[in-house]
Amino acid sequence: MDCSLTLKSWALGIDQSSAFRIPHRTQKDIEKMLRDFLWQVNSSDRKAHHVNWDIICKPLEEGGMGIKAIKNWTNGTVGVQLWDIAQNKLSLWVQWMKAKYLRKKTLWNAKTHARCSSSWIAILQSREWIAPKVRYIIFEEKSINLWFVPWINGKAYNS
Numbered sequence: 310m311d312c313s314l315t316l317k318s319w320a321l322g323i324d325q326s327s328a329f330r331i332p333h334r335t336q337k338d339i340e341k342m343l344r345d346f347l348w349q350v351n352s353s354d355r356k357a358h359h360v361n362w363d364i365i366c367k368p369l370e371e372g373g374m375g376i377k378a379i380k381n382w383t384n385g386t387v388g389v390q391l392w393d394i395a396q397n398k399l400s401l402w403v404q405w406m407k408a409k410y411l412r413k414k415t416l417w418n419a420k421t422h423a424r425c426s427s428s429w430i431a432i433l434q435s436r437e438w439i440a441p442k443v444r445y446i447i448f449e450e451k452s453i454n455l456w457f458v459p460w461i462n463g464k465a466y467n468s
Contacts, residue, residue, distance in 0.1 A: 330383055330387055330427065330428070330431040331379065331383045336379040336380055336383065339379050340362065340378075340379050343376065344362060347365070347376075362378075363378075366378040366381075384435065384438070387431045387432055387434075387435045388435050388438075388439055390428075390432050390435075391416070391432045391435050391436065391439055392439070394406055394407065394411075394416050394432070395416050395443070406429070406432075409429075410425070410429055416436075417436065417440065419433060420433075421433055
């Protein structure tokens with residue numbers, strides 16, 4: 310299999326993967342293709358890699374090659390979607406997601422149900438690692454509902 314063709318195909322799918330979480334097995338397969346391409350190994354050959362993949366994925370400033378780990382990248386794209394909804398970004402997608410899933414709920418207290426899309430479930434799951442990092446600036450009393458947002462150690466007061 311031509312790795313350059315596979316990598317180009319993968320790069321074209323970046324936009325789609327920002328809407329859908331890449332399955333764990335697929336993430337591993339992509340990372341294997343990237344490693345094989347970097348070390349110029351055929352998929353049938355078994356060769357030891359010269360540097361640990363975790364080191365390769367570190368930023369240049371930390372001695373790595375700046376290649377993004379697929380898991381972190383996938384989490385980041387889903388996190389951006391959550392942030393767009395939390396910020397009430399002016400986009401058709403955000404308005405649609407809010408109308409479909411957040412009727413009379415906030416992003417922080419919404420729950421999944423049987424008819425949720427996998428994208429929505431991934432967005433809600435990303436709250437676990439995003440909520441503790443969120444900081445609020447209150448401009449006026451109507452801008453935030455302190456009962457339902459995770460403003461104390463990533464937890465809402467009513468949870």
